[in-house]
Amino acid sequence: MDFISQNLSQFWSLTGFANAEWGNIIMLLVGLFFIWLAIKKNFEPMLLVPIGFGILIGNVPFNTEAGLEIGIYEEGSVLNILYNGVSAGWYPPLIFLGIGAMTDFSALIANPKLMLIGAAAQFGIFGAYMVALALGFAPDQAGAIAIIGGADGPTAIFLSSKLAPNLMGAIAVSAYSYMALVPVIQPPLMRLFTTKKERLIKMKPARAVSQNEKIIFPIVGLLLTCFVVPSGLPLLGMLFFGNLLRECGVTTRLAKTASNALTDVVTILLGMTVGASTQASQFLTKETIFIFFLGFMAFIIASSSGVLFVKLFNLFLPKEKKINPLIGNAGVSAVPMSARISNNLGLEYDPSNYLLMHAMGPNVAGVIGSAVAAGVLLGFLA
Amino acid sequence: MKKNLILMLMMAMVCAFGASAQSRGSLRINEVMIQNTPEGVADEYGAHVAWIEIFNTNFAPIEISSIYITNDLSKPTLYPVPLGDVKTKMPKRQHVLFFADGQPKKGTFHTNFVLTPGQENVIAIYDADGITLIDKVVVPATLLPGQSYARKADGSNDWEIRDGSEELYITPGSANKIKDENHKIKDFANNDARGFGLTGMAMGIVFSALLVLCxxxxxxxxxxxxxxRLNKLRAHGAPAEAKVRDVTQDTGEEIAAIAMALHDHFDAHDQESTVLTINKVRRAYSPWSSKIYNLRQVPDRTPRR
Incomplete structure (x- = not known):
């Protein structure tokens, strides 16, 4: 009888019920909230479902002293092996390969000045950097947190894995959460900083872009940006490589794999492991609250600076070449969500004013800009 | 076929150059002690003998078996580092110690020569061909017992004599300059506490990169x-100075004038009301403002049962 009760009691000590703490319960609720947001509200479901479920996986309580090798932070566990792609930073470049293979840079090539909007929106990163320093974070931690303002999950994970690995879980979840909330955060700011007259500006359709230009773009883009910021090579190299696969016309199969199967596989693994890395013991800290606050600030600064920069830019442009400031928000690289918001808001004020293709210019420039900004931070602070 | 072969050979050469750039040329003699003392590092047998530290400056592992270490430049292949020892694979940016005790049978890291106190000692490492000199150092004769001759920092060009004091510490098998903090971070924390400097520099770089691209x-x-345009003109044989008129730029008045001229010239019309009305038509449609590019799903209009 003793033998049975002893074994049952030992078994009980290994169950989630015996090891549950308030932190785990809170995180499980957060995971369920993410899944609800994704399924019911359709907020970035491709990201929030894997992350939300990952949070559930990472927060099922267990006896960490039993040496079961099941936790994501236990070396040799299956989850730890999968997490290696996040901690060593090789998932994000693979995602960038896919982004490159599925992105049409025509809008940007046709109207290169839109690249500057993508650059201006990166002020969100550095604005948040200054706020993070004021809150007492060390420069490397501040840099890792500030990159949330780039609105680019893979870039945020890549940079935080290099500058502040201990904050990576919170940074990644914060970045993806705010990307999902772009439709909520950006429109009020866009309305606040623009007049009705500005919202009605109709932009000229861009010229057609030749195949040769599309092929030259990734090659010149890689060489120019990476000669300036070599530390951006892993992200920019893969981004432009993916784009060349797409545009060169002779590697259609590779481009399809990169943009579909490969991206899907890596997104599943990335989302799930990032979610699982939010173990309550590591995640529920004062720093996490600060990180979420700073991420919010970064998004606000980035979106606002994009819109304000267009207004400033318009002062120097002739009347027929004015840019609708509603595409300024698209300078943050939440592709294509922020461009869609520009389009929807434009249509709200003039049902014949389609801004989507114009907004895609700064949107993809934002991807390049945030990767360059990450490279700069890595160069300065690593 | 021949062309392809030449192309492949060229590519192979480029790859070979690339590979050699990552190879043993990046090994450096990093620190040397001629007269070890009981306070100094001991070999695996507990003996305090002279030692030579080699540093891998690369950010990739390097296999050092079959390189040569010598203290006599006329005999570059004096001590070949043996094959078959897993410890000869040096991890990136790491150090390895060779004991110069003249007893190679003690193990891979024991050379077959000794270093002589009180005189200049030349130490060199050669690549596997026994010809290519990888690195060489002349250790001064003034080195006292317990002192080492070391690079000021790993792989740097400046050397100094170290006596084991607080500032001039001896570091067999580890970094010559121990980093207890990240200097970059410290610099930024001290000189740019509010982040204006980094923000200015970084935004400048981001703008420059994208401006150059633009x-x-x-x-x-x-x-x-x-x-x-030149190709088109060449293909059609038209004179180079011919200009292509952009008809969309014509004003309504111009079009009306042309139409009237054509009308007068051809007199193509029957008796009509003689009232000519020409309105400029605005073409609102463009692929850029088409609904089909709006990423909205086309609604399913099939009747449901």
Missing amino acids: LSFYALSKIGSLVS
């Missing part, structure tokens, strides 16, 4: 359109 594509599009 200007390049303006230039490329200009060159592209010039080339295509």
Whole structure:
């Protein structure tokens, strides 16, 4: 009888019920909230479902002293092996390969000045950097947190894995959460900083872009940006490589794999492991609250600076070449969500004013800009 | 076929150069002690003998078996580092110690020569061909017992004599300059506490990178359109100075004048009301403002049962 009760009691000590703490319960609720947001509200479901479920996986309580090798932070566990792609930073470049293979840079090539909007929106990163320093974070931690303002999950994970690995879980979840909330955060700011007259500006359709230009773009883009910021090579190299696969016309199969199967596989693994890395013991800290606050600030600064920069830019442009400031928000690289918001808001004020293709210019420039900004931070602070 | 072969050979050469750039040329003699003392590092047998530290400056592992270590430049292949020892694979940016005790049978890291106190000692490492000199150092004769001759920092060009004091510490098998903090971070924390400096520099770099890209594509599009125009003209044999009229730029008045002229010239009309009305038609449609590019799903209009 003793033998049975002893074994049952030992078994009980290994169950989630015996090891549950308030932190785990809170995180499980957060995971369920993410899944609800994704399924019911359709907020970035491709990201929030894997992350939300990952949070559930990472927060099922267990006896960490039993040496079961099941936790994501236990070396040799299956989850730890999968997490290696996040901690060593090789998932994000693979995602960038896919982004490159599925992105049409025509809008940007046709109207290169839109690249500057993508650059201006990166002020969100550095604005948040200054706020993070004021809150007492060390420069490397501040840099890792500030990159949330780039609105680019893979870039945020890549940079935080290099500058502040201990904050990576919170940074990644914060970045993806705010990307999902772009439709909520950006429109009020866009309305606040623009007049009705500005919202009605109709932009000229861009010229057609030749195949040769599309092929030259990734090659010149890689060489120019990476000669300036070599530390951006892993992200920019893969981004432009993916784009060349797409545009060169002779590697259609590779481009399809990169943009579909490969991206899907890596997104599943990335989302799930990032979610699982939010173990309550590591995640529920004062720093996490600060990180979420700073991420919010970064998004606000980035979106606002994009819109304000267009207004400033318009002062120097002739009347027929004015840019609708509603595409300024698209300078943050939440592709294509922020461009869609520009389009929807434009249509709200003039049902014949389609801004989507114009907004895609700064949107993809934002991807390049945030990767360059990450490279700069890595160069300065690593 | 021949062309392909030449191309492949060229590619192989390029790859070989690339590979050699990552190879043993990046090994450096990093620190040397001629007269070890009981306070110094001991070998695996507990003996305090002279030692030579080699450093891998690369950010990739290097296999050092079959390189040569010598203290006599006339005999570059004096001590070949044996094959078959897993410890000869040096991890990136790591150090390895060779004990110069003249007893190679004690193990891979025991050389077959000794270093002589009180005189200059030349130490060199050669690549596997026994000809290519990888690194060489002349250890001064003034080195006292317990002192080492070391690079000021790993792989740097400046050397110094170290006596084991607080500042001039001896570091067999580890970094010559121990990093207890990240200097970059410390610099930024001290000199740019509010982040204005980094923000200014970083935004400048981001803007410059994208501005360069932007200007390049303006230039490329200009060159592209010039080339295509020249090609078109060449193909059609038209004079180079011919200009293509952009009909969309014509005003309504011009179109009306042309229409009237044509009407007068051809007299193509029957008796009509003689009232000519020409309105400029605005073409609102463009692929850029088409609904089909709005990423909205086309609603399913099939009746449901």
